[in-house]
Amino acid sequence: MPVAASAVYFLNLRGDVLINRLYRDDVGGNMVDAFRMHIMQTKELGTCPVRQIGGCSFFYMRISNVYIVIVVSSNANVACAFKFVVEAVALFKSYFGGSFDEDAIRNNFVLIYELLDEIMDFGYPQNLSPEILKLYITQEGVRSPFSSKQPLDKPVPNATLQVTGAVGWRREGLVYKKNEVFLDIVESVNLLMSSKGSVLRCDVTGKVLMKCFLSGMPDLKLGLNDKIGLEKESQLKSRPTKSGKTIELDDVTFHQCVNLTRFNSEKTVSFVPPDGEFELMKYRITEGVNLPFRVLPTIKELGRTRMEVNVKVKSVYGAKMFALGVVIKIPVPKQTAKASFQVTSGRAKYNPSIDSLVWKIKKFPGQTESTLSAEVELISTIAEKKSWTRPPIQMEFQVPMFTASGLRVRFLKVWEKSGYNTVEWVRYITKAGSYEIRC
Template sequence: MISALFLISQKGEVVLNRFYRDDVSRRAADNFRLQVIAAKETGTLPPVKVIDGCSFLYTRHENLYLVAVSRANINAALVFQFLYQLNIIFKEYFGKKYNEDTIRDNFTLVYELLDETMDHGYPQNCSSDVLKLFINLGSSLATPENPGGAPPSQLTSQITGAIDWRREGIRYKRNEVYLDVFESVNLLMSSNGTVLRNEVAGQVVMKTLLTGMPECKLGLNDKLTMQKGDAPLPRWLAKSAARFELMKYRVTENINLPFKIMPAYQEQGTTRLSVTLKLASLFSPRLFATNVVIKIPVPMFTSSGLHVRFLKVFEKSSYPTTKWVRYVTRAGQYQLRI
């Protein structure tokens, strides 16, 4: 499968490497630097590059490249999934904005993570919850009450269990489940009321406070139909007590619009425009909407009369510059007494 993993800086320096097979040498990092990192300045390259019979699959985070190298005909989707999961593990251990210096300062811990997540080039244990049981950052897992850390039987059971993303022995005084459905409605309507484009992008967010290892089943109404690929299968109880995204979906047909706006405008001279809006709700009378805002864009304006006459950029190489000027006037304490 994967012959080697490289963590390479944006300058092409190898920050850290781990070899799992002997068919790839450190010279592969030089080829990646010359043909991928250097070429990034002149164009955009695909995330897979074949150089001298080696396949380089890479992703980028901040100033680091996470590179997987192999000489075999590997499953690209599996390798990218491993790289993305490895990036998530690094974020949970070192923070969301880890960089080259973070990896150098914690290289011992990084090697431990690479050894646990991959065995002879094959991805193994990539669950951060399980890894944190026996690979801890900054302090040892052993305590006076438990000198050996987590019991080996518990680690073995969780690593080889069918549900590795949730540890056993979780208990709550009150067993609760929170399920939130968030939908974003996108609509484009012509001036005569014809719908040109509409879609609903939704997500189901879940928070579980349940004891033990329960199995949850979610039922949806039969009327809802989603195209294949728009709604991935949910992974139940992915986090113990944290909020997590259970699923995403997208609907483009049979959409119930919540509002309908009927505008009417009339020009009154060269500097005045009269706009009348009629807003009608299309949902059930038993429901009500709050914080409904209608935004009408107007030309850029400054109350003080300030105008930017010019904006010039001077540089030795005289490179072309795209310049943007925007006027934004906001209401402070704007009161009219009658």
């Protein structure tokens, strides 16, 4: 359900109304007094950004020294309300030279009222794109004297097409000497493994990042080795694809440029890209995750003053690949005095600030293993020893040209009416999210 806002208020830290806009007549003009009385004066700001007072809901967010309050008289989508606030602040900053505070609001009353009329209609959010709104709201905001950002002057022709057309995220007339597309698949693998080696929790969160330097209005089509890129499910069973196994993506979200109608009918990701950098899609995978590392820890407590730590790390990815910046943090008790190490690669040391043995390996080739052996000396205490609850071992790493989900680009096609040639660059990288092994 959309926001359906009844009113929007801008307040300073004292609770004074700087500017407000009523979109519906289902709330009284004194609703902000209830907000001040029940929230600001009772110092409950920050406890919860959503409050119910009487028959109305208040969504509020602090930006710099300004509170933005949305009043809703009926049930509404809270996430949509806060998304509207974030986008509106970004819009105001683009007009005010990068600043948004009480002074910027006081210096731009007329412009803010005009923008509020455009970005919300009868309480429903409308277009909040600065590139489009600046095509027909050409008034310049009064810039703060403390802002170091310079305004960008980009005159754009054909405002009617930009405002009413379906391609509001890209302007016409772009020309590049060299037409290039950079596509990055960035994944974070999350793991929780038991001390016996069984996987308790495992998933991958990924995103497809693009950087486009293309002339004109190109139409791109992206094919992946997942089920959303297949032609038909029956064809998958009768004829395997050339790109190997297929995977199933969960919780897929697309950038607004993706043609969802074509995606639903043809199962292809087709889009007219924005200019420059943008996030094409996000996804999550819970099945068939390829773990880049296997960690086998053995920790023995020898009495009250000694411990033996042995950790073996195996890289499971291809032999031609390698990981960078590998860090293994092995927890030890707080009463640790010192530790001596033997490692087959990298360097290790005891870090008392985090109560861990930190093992760092700059470059970890694929299909290899490294081991760490450490003798830990503990401080003997007179007090009764409490049982040490062993925190999990944590890992950090980056593996270029590897995806834990197995996602691969099958094709990336670029079509533009002028028929120019393009250069496509595709990269993969897998990073550690919450990668933990119990010991």
